[in-house]
Amino acid sequence: MSAALSLAVLAMDPVHDWVHSCSPLAVICLSLSTGYFIYDFYDMVVGNLYVRAHGILVHHIMVTLCYVLALHYKVAVPYLVVMLLLEINSVWLHARKLLSMVGFTLRNRVYAMSWHALWLTFYTTRVLLPLAVHVGVYVGCNKAYSKEKKQLKVA
Template identity: 30%
Template sequence: METTELTGDGIESVHVWQAYVMCAMTTVMFYILGEILDRLGKPKCVAPEVEFWKWRNITISWIHGVICGTWVFLCLVLYPDLVRDPVAYINNFMYLMVPFSAGYFIYDTIDMKVNKKIGTYWEVTLHHFVIVSSFIYNFNIRSCIGYNVIILMAEINTIFLHMRKLLQMCHVGFDTKLYRFVSLTNIFTFVTCRLIPILRVYSGLYLDFHRVSLTYVITFWWTITTGLVINLILFGRLVKSDILRGFSRKGKQKVDNASGKSIFENGDLNFDKDE
């Protein structure tokens, strides 16, 4: 009886063909968005040292983060039972978010391939591969959608992660209130929306071991572990950049400003895709 109460609208309420349509439409939508940004060009506020492709790529990723992050937040508020039973709980609203994100990750992978960035951002490519594989498998079997929603909580953090990078690209000072707010919110949401959800999925794999196949557990464990390693490396970079070096950077900026030296010359800005 308890399991029935936590199935949401039930598996019959969602359709796989709709998921594939959503995935394809999303890929095309982000391609069109990329073409629009190509025509508009790089904004004047963005530093000339910044590669246009990198600015465009992060901007599109930020837009995906805003859409998906809002979608995830609504899922958690409207359907809190999905966290209690991430295996069986399902409805069309949360179900279609999975192929939506898969479509974006497919677009981003194609974009990196076309622009010959696969080798440069191999860790991002690996992340996209394991995530898309997991998402497509889950929306095909119409199960464990709740786990995908929990994983996509990371997109809430992506809003601030990429906003931080866009501010850097626009020469917004590290010591400004805006940058400090975004930086601290980024650190907070990184822990609460990336790392903690991954731990929830780990515990869920143990608790729901009897409800899914061994193959699925092993595959999903590998997917989550890969994501955890990548996120821990990124978190270490963020803490080092925004917390540990905060005071020294502030002092360094004052010296550089007095001498007329650009913050781009002192090597403080590193435009990695995910840092």
């Protein structure tokens, strides 16, 4: 859901300022995703699902904190909308898990295709995409800093 909303926001709402832009559609997208993260965190705690992986709880806390602060201060919202594209990988992760739970193996064509899609989307959405966003944030911060510096010299 988050990835689909993210794609819709990016397609319908072109971004001109990646640091200060904050469209109503992006706010809706991030708000729904933040609500999901909070629910997922609650579900993991209540169901004791975190026992094997405390890192997942920390991940949910950090992501929720970043999203809430970005929504409150209306800063870097487009970057976070792009980061929701990471969830595309989750579709294949869950598909592979469900297929293996019902007995599929790599010898099965459907399972093999989902396995390949899992790794392809992992590489593109969880490796390349975050790197691109980090570069974008760095470049955006440098531009904003240079702009501020020029304004201070004028004043």
